[in-house]
Structures are given as C-alpha cells and as structure tokens.
Amino acid sequence: xxxxxxxxxxxxxxxxxxxxxxxxxxxxxxxxxxxxxxxxxxxxxxxxxxxxxxxxxxxxxxxxxxxxxxxxxxxxxxxxxxxxxxxxxxxxxxxxxxxxxxxxxxxxxxxxxxxxxxxxxxxxxxxxxxxxxxxxxxxxxxxxxxxxxxxxxxxxxxxxxxxxxxxxxxxxxxxxxxxxxxxxxxxxxxxxxxxxxxxxxxxxxxxxxxxxxxxxxxxxxxxxxxxxxxxxxxxxxxxxxxxxxxxxxxxxxxxxxxxxxxxxxxxxxxxxxxxxxxxxxxxxxxxx
Amino acid sequence: xxxxxxxxxxxxxxxxxxxxxxxxxxxxxxxxxxxxxxxxxxxxxxxxxxxxxxxxxxxxxxxxxxxxxxxxxxxxxxxxxxxxxxxxxxxxxxxxxxxxxxxxxxxxxxxxxxxxxxxxxxxxxxxxxxxxxxxxxxxxxxxxxxxxxxxxxxxxxxxxxxxxxxxxxxxxxxxxxxxxxxxxxxxxxxxxxxxxxxxxxxxxxxxxxxxxxxxxxxxxxxxxxxxxxxxxxxxxxxxxxxxxxxxxxxxxxxxxxxx
Numbered sequence: 001x002x003x004x005x006x007x008x009x010x011x012x013x014x015x016x017x018x019x020x021x022x023x024x025x026x027x028x029x030x031x032x033x034x035x036x037x038x039x040x041x042x043x044x045x046x047x048x049x050x051x052x053x054x055x056x057x058x059x060x061x062x063x064x065x066x067x068x069x070x071x072x073x074x075x076x077x078x079x080x081x082x083x084x085x086x087x088x089x090x091x092x093x094x095x096x097x098x099x100x101x102x103x104x105x106x107x108x109x110x111x112x113x114x115x116x117x118x119x120x121x122x123x124x125x126x127x128x129x130x131x132x133x134x135x136x137x138x139x140x141x142x143x144x145x146x147x148x149x150x151x152x153x154x155x156x157x158x159x160x161x162x163x164x165x166x167x168x169x170x171x172x173x174x175x176x177x178x179x180x181x182x183x184x185x186x187x188x189x190x191x192x193x194x195x196x197x198x199x200x201x202x203x204x205x206x207x208x209x210x211x212x213x214x215x216x217x218x219x220x221x222x223x224x225x226x227x228x229x230x231x232x233x234x235x236x237x238x239x240x241x242x243x244x245x246x247x248x249x250x251x252x253x254x255x256x257x258x259x260x261x262x263x264x265x266x267x268x269x270x271x272x273x274x275x276x277x278x279x280x281x282x283x284x285x286x287x288x
Numbered sequence: 289x290x291x292x293x294x295x296x297x298x299x300x301x302x303x304x305x306x307x308x309x310x311x312x313x314x315x316x317x318x319x320x321x322x323x324x325x326x327x328x329x330x331x332x333x334x335x336x337x338x339x340x341x342x343x344x345x346x347x348x349x350x351x352x353x354x355x356x357x358x359x360x361x362x363x364x365x366x367x368x369x370x371x372x373x374x375x376x377x378x379x380x381x382x383x384x385x386x387x388x389x390x391x392x393x394x395x396x397x398x399x400x401x402x403x404x405x406x407x408x409x410x411x412x413x414x415x416x417x418x419x420x421x422x423x424x425x426x427x428x429x430x431x432x433x434x435x436x437x438x439x440x441x442x443x444x445x446x447x448x449x450x451x452x453x454x455x456x457x458x459x460x461x462x463x464x465x466x467x468x469x470x471x472x473x474x475x476x477x478x479x480x481x482x483x484x485x486x487x488x489x490x491x492x493x494x495x496x497x498x499x500x501x502x503x504x505x506x507x508x509x510x511x512x513x514x515x516x517x518x519x520x521x522x523x524x525x526x527x528x529x530x531x532x533x534x535x536x537x538x539x540x541x542x543x544x545x546x547x
Binding site: 154196223226228229 | 457458460496499500501502503508512513516517520521523524526527
C-alpha cells in the first residue's frame with residue numbers, strides 16, 4: 001500500500017478543488033445569460049512574477065504589500081496556493097439593448113459609443129486598482145462575473161479550503177497577460193491547507209513597525225484619536241505627549257516612494273509583463 | 289408585517305433584529321450538529337446553550353473583562369480577553385458547548401489526564417467514592433477551570449465543537465471557538481453540567497468580527513470609533529454657528545453672487 005504524508009497530499013489536492021471551483025464558476029447563474037466567463041489556473045513557479053510585482057507595487061500600497069508578504073511566505077514554506085483567475089470577456093458591449101441606464105448612459109448605443117473612444121486609449125498602469133484594466137463595462141455583465149467568482153469562492157469554502165478572492169492578484173495577473181481580453185478579473189488563492197493564511201495573516205507577524213500601525217489607524221479614523229474639536233483645530237492624541245507637544249491633522253500631499261526607486265520598480269514590472277506575455281504566447285503556440 | 293427587511297445598520301434596529309433572528313436559527317442548527325457529532329461509545333459528550341441579544345452578549349463580555357483583570361501582570365492574557373470581549377459585543381449570538389462528561393471518566397485508563405496513573409489520576413484528586421465523582425464539591429472553586437477531569441471525554445467534546453463549526457461553515461455564518469468566551473460563560477452558569485465550556489460566538493454580518501483585528505482592539509473597535517465620531521461631530525457642529533438661512537458658504541448660488 002502506498003504511504004502518503006497528509007499535509008503534502010492535501011496541498012497536492014488543491015488543484016482538484018480548483019477544478020471543482022472552475023466547474024462552479026462556469027455553472028453560476030447569470031443575469032444576462034450571455035456573459036462569457038474565463039477561468040485560468042496558475043500553479044507553482046507561474047506565481048513568481050505575480051509575487052514579485054506585488055512586492056514592487058507594495059512599496060507604496062498596503063494591500064499589495066500584505067499580499068506579497070503572504071504569498072512569499074507560502075512560497076518560502078514550499079506550499080504555494082493554486083491561483084484561480086476568473087474574468088469576464090466581452091463585457092464592454094452588452095449586446096442586450098436593455099437601455100436600462102445603469103452605466104450612466106440612457107441607451108446601450110450611447111454607452112457603446114463612449115466605449116469605443118475609451119478602448120482606443122492605451123492601458124493605464126499607474127493606478128493599482130485598475131492596473132491596465134480596460135473600462136467601461138456593462139453593469140449587468142459585471143454582476144454576472146461577480147456571481148461566477150462567488151460560486152468559485154463558495155465552492156472552495158465548502159471544501160474547507162483556505163481561500164481569498166484578491167483583486168490585486170486578478171489585475172496583476174491580467175497585466176502579466178493572463179485572462180487575455182477579460183475586462184473584469186479577480187484572483188482567488190486556494191490554499192495552502194492551513195487554518196489561517198489570508199485572514200489574521202500569520203505571515204505578517206512583525207512585518208510592520210509599531211509606529212506605522214498606529215499611524216495607519218490615525219490616518220484611517222482620525223476623529224477617534226482627536227482631542228476636543230471645539231478649538232477648530234483639534235489636537236491629535238498621537239502619544240502621551242499630545243498636550244505638551246501638539247500635533248494636528250492636515251490634508252497633505254502624499255509622501256511618495258523615492259522617484260528613482262519607483263521608476264526602477266516600474267521598469268522591472270514592465271520587464272516581467274513582457275517576459276510573462278512571451279511565455280504565455282509560447283505556451284499557446286505549442287498547444288495550437 | 290409581511291416583508292422582512294434585513295440590513296445590519298443601525299445596530300439593534302428592527303432590520304438588524306430580523307437579521308439576528310436568522311443567526312439564532314443558525315446557532316440552533318449548530319447546536320444540533322454538536323449533539324449528533326461522533327462520540328466515544330455513542331455517549332453524549334456535549335451540552336449546548338445558546339444566548340443572544342445585545343444585553344446578554346454584553347453580560348458575557350463584561351465577565352470576560354473581569355476574568356482579564358484576574359491576571360493584572362499578564363498583558364498577553366489581559367489583552368486577549370479584552371479583544372475577544374469586543375468581538376463578543378460585535379457578535380449576534382453565542383453557542384456554548386460544555387463537556388458534559390468531564391467528571392464521568394471514560395474508565396479505560398488512557399492516560400490522557402495524568403499518564404501512568406490511569407483514571408486514578410482524576411479519581412484520587414477529586415471527591416470520588418466508589419468511582420463516582422461528586423461534581424457538587426468543587427476542588428478549586430477559585431481556579432479558572434476546576435480540574436483535573438477526564439481529558440478523554442473533554443477531547444470528545446472537541447468533536448462536538450468541530451461539528452458545530454462545520455455547520456456554521458455550511459450555513460455561511462461566521463463563528464469562532466474561544467477559550468475566553470467559554471470560561472466566562474461557564475462562570476455565568478451556561479452549560480450548567482459542564483466544568484469546562486467552549487464559547488462559540490456567531491455572527492452573520494458583512495465582515496466577520498473574528499478576523500483582521502486591529503491592535504488595541506478593545507479601544508479601537510467599530511463601536512468605539514463610531515461613538516467618538518458621534519461625540520466629536522456634535523462638538524464640531526456646535527462651534528460652527530452659521531446662520532444657514534442668511535449665509536450658506538457652500539451654496540453654489542451664494543458663490544455666484546460673490547464672484
């Protein structure tokens with residue numbers, strides 16, 4: 001009889017859960033019934049460029065920073081998750097002629113005219129939340145993709161697989177060339193088989209210094225740390241010295257990562273995009 | 289009232305209570321799963337007790353904060369209890385699962401409790417006569433948990449907790465087992481037959497109250513932050529004595545006249 005190490009076998013089985021998730025995503029109900037859902041699955045070293053780009057963007061983006069640390073720690077432990085990419089194709093032009101107005105245009109025809117102009121523009125990689133993602137899309141078709149993603153995530157959940165749907169993973173994968181022609185995308189990390197990976201992230205232990213954590217809370221909900229506001233310029237209770245050494249809330253220009261470092265980072269991102277796209281093209285050619 | 293409107297905000301509003309009702313139904317299902325969980329020899333190992341509603345949950349949270357203060361020098365302990373008390377206040381219901389058979393040893397001499405002494409480890413230390421433990425005579429009434437007890441049977445209760453959590457998973461409600469909640473519940477008299485209790489707060493909200501917790505969570509939880517906003521918003525409003533009927537600086541028409 002064969003012998004198996006449970007943890008190893010469990011993590012190897014993630015791909016079979018990914019298969020069930022893909023089945024669920026493709027079976028998910030739709031509002032329009034005409035949305036084409038695309039599913040791609042990345043494993044092993046295919047995650048490397050994704051993790052690296054998360055790290056570069058993470059220099060000035062907390063979400064990417066945390067996702068990079070988490071996935072890097074999975075990699076270091078030799079248990080990378082299976083990444084399931086889900087996207088929707090042909091969402092721009094709904095083809096529905098419902099003229100519902102949800103997109104902000106009175107008719108689908110007007111939306112499509114705006115779409116044609118927008119799609120001529122080169123992809124914008126400056127906003128992490130829209131990392132080269134083309135807009136606009138039909139609102140109803142976006143809901144369809146949302147439902148597909150949810151069915152995949154719920155399937156993972158029901159099989160007790162630690163998972164998290166991550167926009168960062170979705171948009172970066174898309175920039176790297178996966179989910180070609182998709183307009184809405186998300187990446188669902190499946191596994192590793194542990195109690196907590198993506199919530200209460202153990203991988204982020206000691207990854208932030210205390211000052212940063214406290215500062216983050218003060219930026220996120222300043223009112224909570226505010227002194228008496230009746231003065232019109234309330235003091236921030238930033239430490240025990242808040243009364244003697246006063247500090248105030250101001251709307252300030254963001255402290256950017258040093259320009260040089262940023263440019264070097266983006267150059268590396270572009271290089272990774274080129275390399276990965278070449279690899280994807282090569283793979284497609286060999287399969288054809 | 290034929291329509292059921294469900295929205296979690298504002299807390300304790302009719303639309304939130306409607307939501308909480310569903311979570312209590314889920315708690316009952318979880319309790320049933322705990323009862324039917326596998327157990328040694330088919331003997332029931334767990335009893336279940338459900339409590340819900342803001343006032344009841346607050347009582348449990350206060351008890352947890354009281355337990356936190358029992359170890360004034362242990363910051364890790366204190367902070368854990370206080371953080372988890374905040375999570376309890378943010379929950380909708382608590383399912384307590386108690387080890388019903390903890391004082392009825394399994395009598396197989398497994399050694400889980402004390403090793404080579406077998407079941408005598410427990411019998412000798414507790415008020416036992418003819419192999420029956422007098423549960424009404426606490427050994428350490430001031431301890432957090434009055435041990436020793438049959439570890440095999442407490443372990444059996446773990447299966448019940450597992451089944452309850454699996455049911456929560458299937459019902460898409462958030463739930464997490466806590467020692468702190470269980471201890472507070474046991475002291476408050478939930479699961480009256482059990483010397484050791486696991487507390488499982490349950491929530492059916494947009495965000496699970498049990499994960500992604502900020503530091504100093506007992507101070508920086510949502511309820512507290514909303515409370516500070518309420519206070520500071522009102523003071524800020526009171527020192528802006530604008531006569532809005534005669535002067536509204538942000539009215540676009542007013543600016544047109546000025547420009």
